[in-house]
Amino acid sequence: MGLAAPAGTACGNLLEECYCRALDLLHENTTPAGILASRRTPAAASRRYTSIFGRDAAICGLGMIASGNAALIETARAGLLTLARCQAANGQVPNFVEPETGEADFWYTGCIDATLWWLIAIAFHDRSVPGRPLGKALELPVRRALRWLACQEHPQWRLLQQNEASDWADIMPRSGFVLTTNSLWLWVKKLYALPAAETIDYANQLLAPFGPGLPDDRRVRLLGHYVRRQADHPPDLYLSFVNFSFWGGEIDLLGNVLAALTGLAPSSRAARMARAVLAFSEAAPFPLPAVARPIEPGSPLWRRYMERHRQNYPHQYHNGGIWPFIGGFWVLLLNRLGMADQAWREMERVAAANRAGGWQFNEWLHGRTGAPMGMAGQSWNAALFLLAFHALCDGTRFTP
Numbered sequence: 039m040g041l042a043a044p045a046g047t048a049c050g051n052l053l054e055e056c057y058c059r060a061l062d063l064l065h066e067n068t069t070p071a072g073i074l075a076s077r078r079t080p081a082a083a084s085r086r087y088t089s090i091f092g093r094d095a096a097i098c099g100l101g102m103i104a105s106g107n108a109a110l111i112e113t114a115r116a117g118l119l120t121l122a123r124c125q126a127a128n129g130q131v132p133n134f135v136e137p138e139t140g141e142a143d144f145w146y147t148g149c150i151d152a153t154l155w156w157l158i159a160i161a162f163h164d165r166s167v168p169g170r171p172l173g174k175a176l177e178l179p180v181r182r183a184l185r186w187l188a189c190q191e192h193p194q195w196r197l198l199q200q201n202e203a204s205d206w207a208d209i210m211p212r213s214g215f216v217l218t219t220n221s222l223w224l225w226v227k228k229l230y231a232l233p234a235a236e237t238i239d240y241a242n243q244l245l246a247p248f249g250p251g252l253p254d255d256r257r258v259r260l261l262g263h264y265v266r267r268q269a270d271h272p273p274d275l276y277l278s279f280v281n282f283s284f285w286g287g288e289i290d291l292l293g294n295v296l297a298a299l300t301g302l303a304p305s306s307r308a309a310r311m312a313r314a315v316l317a318f319s320e321a322a323p324f325p326l327p328a329v330a331r332p333i334e335p336g337s338p339l340w341r342r343y344m345e346r347h348r349q350n351y352p353h354q355y356h357n358g359g360i361w362p363f364i365g366g367f368w369v370l371l372l373n374r375l376g377m378a379d380q381a382w383r384e385m386e387r388v389a390a391a392n393r394a395g396g397w398q399f400n401e402w403l404h405g406r407t408g409a410p411m412g413m414a415g416q417s418w419n420a421a422l423f424l425l426a427f428h429a430l431c432d433g434t435r436f437t438p
Contacts, residue, residue, distance in 0.1 A: 056389035057427055059397050060420035064102060064110055067417045071137035072117020073098045076401065077415025086143070087413050089134040090120050092152025093206055094418050096159035097363065101421030103166045104428045111167060118163070118172060121156055122179040129179075129186030131156045145208060147201035150190065153183050154222040158438075161229040184230060187223065195240035195258070196233075198223045202341070207290075207328065207356040209346055211339050214281030217245050217293035225300045225438040241302050245276040274310040276303070278329070284338065288357075289330035291315055292364045299371050300438045312375055315368065323408030324391035325365035325384050332358035332405070353405030355412070360403040362391040366422025370436040373429050381430060388426070392419055 067074040075094045076087040095117035102110035124135045124142035132142040133149040160180065164171045173180060190198050197220050202213040212218075220241050227234040243253040247262030248271070264283045271277065271287050275294050278286030294315060298308040318330040332352035333339045344350035350357045365388035372381035392399050394410040399419045401412025429436045 052386060052389050052393070053427065056392055056423055059399075060392070060423045061105070061107065061110075063399055063415055063420045064098070064113075064417060064424075067415065068109070068113045069137050070116060071120045071135070073102070073113050073417050073421075074137075075134075075417055076413040079414065082413050082415075085413070086134060086136075089136050089143075090117050091134040092121055092131045092149060093155045095121065096152070096155035097418045098421035099159040100162055101366075101418075101423070101425035103163055105424045111163075114159070114163065115170075115172060118156065118159055118176075121152075122176050125179050125182060126186075128189075129153070129182035129184075131183060145204065147204040149204060149208070150187075150198065150200045150219055151205040151222060153187060154219070154226055157183055157226050158222065158229065180230075184226075184232075187226070191223075192240075194255070195244070196236040197240055197244070203343065206292075209341075209343050209350050210356045211333070211341050211344075212279040212286055212290075214279055215241075215244050216279040217241075217276050217286075217290055218278075218296060220245075221293060221296035221300045221302045224302050225296075228301070228438065238302060241297075242304070244280045246273075247277075247280075248273045272314055274307065274314045286339070287331065288333050288339075289318070290328070291318060291326050291330055292328060292361075292367065295326070295364070295367050295371050299367065299374065299436070308371075309375055312371060312377065316372075316380060319368065319384065319387075322360055322405060324360050324362070324387050324394075324403060326368045327353075327358050327360050327405045328356050328364065328402075329358050355402060358405040359411065360391060360405055360408070361401070362388050362399070362403075362419040363416070363422040365391065366419075366426040369426040370429055373426075374435045374437070378430075385426060385430060388423060392423060 072090040072095050074088050075091045076082045078088050082088050099114035102114040120135055121131050124132050131153040133145040133152055135142050160172050164173045192199055197215045200216055200219055202211050203209055205219050224234055224237050243258050247265050253259050261280055265285050275289055276297055278288055278290035278293055294311055297303045298311050303311055319325040334352055349355040352358055369381050369385050391403055398410050398414040399416050400410035400414055401416045403410050
């Protein structure tokens with residue numbers, strides 16, 4: 039396997055080994071129903087990680103399809119079909135499906151991003167695998183999913199609204215208008231030819247209310263007023279969420295990366311965002327922490343559920359832990375912005391994160407020490423490495 043790394047980049051062996059081990063892990067986690075979230079272990083089974091998760095299977099599908107490996111493409115298709123069979127009558131895609139029983143779970147407060155990622159993966163499949171359209175076979179489930187999402191949308195601002203703890207960061211207090219969710223919603227709108235301009239405009243007014251001008255909408259002005267009076271936030275980066283009189287200032291790095299990738303952030307702002315994120319990445323042991331400023335116990339945003347399994351304390355799990363799959367999206371953004379040297383350096387660091395603990399592909403690593411944590415053998419870490427690898431080596435720029 040030849041790598042097209044820049045001359046003098048001492049990362050070829052590491053990247054090649056990570057690529058081969060990523061393929062092996064995805065094959066290991068393959069089932070007839072789709073890709074499991076993680077390697078089968080007693081600990082993973084006890085926490086339902088040996089299931090077909092809506093967001094995980096869809097995100098994995100992007101890298102599995104990009105690999106060009108026929109068996110992995112079939113597994114990606116199988117997972118998307120499994121999720122379609124277990125779709126709720128109202129159109130919501132499950133949080134996860136137990137492959138042995140077919141039992142579907144929809145989490146405590148819903149799982150809005152599972153539906154978004156599922157739609158994204160179907161469109162990505164049909165763009166990348168000619169002659170075998172999933173969108174046509176799943177036309178009715180796709181329509182149901184889009185209708186369900188439209189029912190979660192603010193009728194004037196065209197942004198999705200959600201409960202706390204109802205996206206991938208499912209023990210974080212984001213609610214109302216959430217950056218990650220609405221970056222994905224814009225992506226879906228572009229893929230399915232839905233009107234998107236208002237989504238972009240209102241997302242920028244609500245989630246980045248730091249500019250000199252004031253919005254025309256009086257309710258948007260009020261929400262921004264609460265933020266501007268009290269927030270200490272980097273002006274080039276978005277808030278993680280905005281609700282009535284409170285917001286997220288923890289600096290959601292995945293959300294900001296997705297905002298720049300999908301075009302939620304204007305092109306004039308994306309490069310500034312990338313430089314701001316790069317500073318946080320370079321300060322961490324590996325790319326990329328989920329948040330740059332973890333929520334501390336005692337903060338108004340601290341919730342008791344963040345103590346579950348002692349996971350979400352500062353610099354851990356969603357509250358500042360390092361997630362290698364986020365690092366994959368980060369590499370895609372750097373590459374898209376033409377920051378090739380930084381993309382290759384960050385790609386090497388993502389591979390090193392996957393190598394931690396003896397190629398454990400851990401779910402997450404401690405945000406300060408880099409110690410591998412969470413479930414080993416996490417599929418989306420392997421899949422996003424493949425997706426970023428092909429974007430760099432094939433000379434393509436990933437475009438949502």
